[in-house]
Amino acid sequence: MRARRVLPVIATGLALAGGLAAPIAAQAAPAGCEPYVALYIDANLQRPVQGDGFCNKSYFDLASSAHDKVSSWSFTGNPGTRACLIDYSTGREIQLSDITIPPSRFASKNLESWANDRADAVRLC
Ligand SMILES: [Ca+2]
Numbered sequence: 001m002r003a004r005r006v007l008p009v010i011a012t013g014l015a016l017a018g019g020l021a022a023p024i025a026a027q028a029a030p031a032g033c034e035p036y037v038a039l040y041i042d043a044n045l046q047r048p049v050q051g052d053g054f055c056n057k058s059y060f061d062l063a064s065s066a067h068d069k070v071s072s073w074s075f076t077g078n079p080g081t082r083a084c085l086i087d088y089s090t091g092r093e094i095q096l097s098d099i100t101i102p103p104s105r106f107a108s109k110n111l112e113s114w115a116n117d118r119a120d121a122v123r124l125c
Helices: 002-028
Strands: 036-040 050-053 059-061 072-076 082-089 092-100 106-110 121-124
Touching: 072 092, 092 106
Parallel strands: none
Antiparallel strands: 036 050, 036 072, 059 121, 072 106, 082 092, 082 121
């Protein structure tokens, strides 16, 4: 009876798949790593192209999906924490926007037209 021998193998495979799903979901949860920045290509704050937490760092470069494409961004975490959106132009750092987290623990901004589609990195500032 081959069918009886196959079933435990399928069950083991499902258990492994379930075990892999949990860490991926945990990684995607912004609450685990604050302060947390989300970057959006459009100004409507829908579906971020990149989200990143500052767990053990104070700076990160934007992914290719967000680099020179950001039109709006949001920042969440402890009130008073400040982040700056940065562009590098001919070796100089240009601050495009900044957000200081308010008592509500969340803020978002649309970039002004001169700063649109220029961001290269984010850092705590
Ligand atoms: Ca740039």
